[in-house]
Amino acid sequence: MSNIIEVTNITKSFKDGDRVTEVLKGVSFSVPKGQFVAIMGRSGAGKSTFLYQLGLLDHPTSGELMLDGVDILKLKSEERTRFRLERLGYVFQDYALLPDLTAIENVVLPLLMQNVPDDIAYEKSKQALMRVGLEKRMYSLSNKLSGGEQQRVSIARSIAHDPKILFADEPTANLDSESSENVISIFKELHKQGQTIVMVTHEADYGKITDRTVLLADGVIIEDTINAHS
């Protein structure tokens, strides 16, 4: 299997006045296409920061990052945005939906930004909402949906454009157990269909459903385990 993610010696520092805090201290990591990876670690270990670098929401201080065969750090800002828009999907812990838009309007937004024609964009959005079981709530305002439903809308938005890699940042952290199971079953189904998924989580149990568990501590990978069931 070829690697769809290749990270070499990535660092990320934040400046606060004269003080420099190094959150990622040279992380190297690769993910083959189709793999479901869980990134775990304590709070402050650098999990979310690492995911932001992979998901191109942030820019590493140094290192190399290849996604889907493209040397990301050589791209200009607008090219990176376009790459993220077209090839990556991102599921946020707090759903990150626009509250005044309906479920389908939230899902269609990234497609419209890609200049996908309206009719195709709405058709793809409907399909995505059906895949997460929300075909009956697609015209509800997102702030009228339950937490679990909102997270499913967020997943539908992240998969509507058939991304090469799906990133999820603690997608079940705000959900009750039933909704969590629901969301995880969607990820399992997506994985079964060949989707590459990188998910940050606190839940040790998710090691049972992912192919691999990477443990981060203090900005470095301290453990990288291929799970027995995979």
Add this chain to the structure above:
Amino acid sequence: MTFEQYLQTSLSALKRNRSRTGLTILGIVIGIAAIILIMSLGKGAQKLILSQVQGLGTKSVVVVPGRQLEGPPSTVGLESLKKRDLEELSKPYNVPHAAHVIPLIFGNDITEYESENFRAQIYGSSDQMPVIFDADPVEGMFFSQDDVVGSANVVVIGSKVNTELFPNGGGLGSRIKIKDKSFKVVGILPSKGASSLINFDDGVIIPYTAAQNYLFGTKHFDRILVDVDTEANIDITIEDVKQTLRMTHDIDDPTKDDFSIVNQKDLADRVGVITTALTYFLAAVAAISLLVGGIGIMNIMLVSVTERTREIGLRKAVGATTKNILLQFLFESVVLTLLGGIIGIILGTTASFVASVVIGRLASFEWTFIFPIGGAVLGIVVSTIIGLIFGVYPARQAARKSPIEALRYE
């Protein structure tokens, strides 16, 4: 994103905060409405003044006694225009392009009919007066040359004098009293409003000979009007009038002229320039409120950017580029100001229409409502430009936000 999508996004963002949107655009609404109101009323006033100045027609030359129009105010020579001047000016070899020459004497006095009375403007003139002023009676006829020569006690009355003295009608043929002298009403004028020289509605017109002999006891005229055959001959006619009057008054030095000449066309042009300049000046003053409105919009947009930090981060996280965000916020401020501009135009137009009706009724002017198309176009353009200029800074602030920081914002 397409133009339509930006527009939709802007409109829905503005709809979300209706009351804030309304308050934000208030400055622009007031500014544009004030400009429209001022321009409309300015043009209405200009038209009214010009119509009064041009009541005589632009090819009339007015001879005024004395030198009051040039140099320091002077009463010297206020009685300088006499019958001989009228006769000389009427001779074709003196003033070849004069179509008509008429004298005017002004005064005002109580007119009476039985128990009714009214203080009227009294004008003494010749039988040629209706030709120059386009003032033919609706009832009866104007007095004749014979009436003028014979100092006949006849009068043509204005419409208001008619209704005041003869509320039940029957004015024509009746005899009214002015200074205890009896005058027979031979004609009644239609309602004509006022020109710069004559207020026909409030006026009574009698032969100038009768006015001089029976009412004022004078031998001079207050004005002599020379109606020129065509506008092209105005300048040459003015020269002819000057030469003729200097000859009859034995004046060798033009600086000693005991008369002056007002050219109606020049007066109309000057009035036009002054009222236009005044209108634009007032519009410029009103435009200051647009500047204040623009700053208000910038302020609110900055608040909106801070308030919507999370939304901006979210849009960026799902793929909006810096340009997308910049355009979205620019669209919002332009839509906001454009909306303000359109409401301002509607409000200003309505207010100026109402004002024109009220002024027309209260002041009994023939005030015309004029929709200032130029002002409306200017309003749209200016409000759009204000939206663009004052929207750039907040839009740039929004576009610069990092998605991660924006998403973390609570």
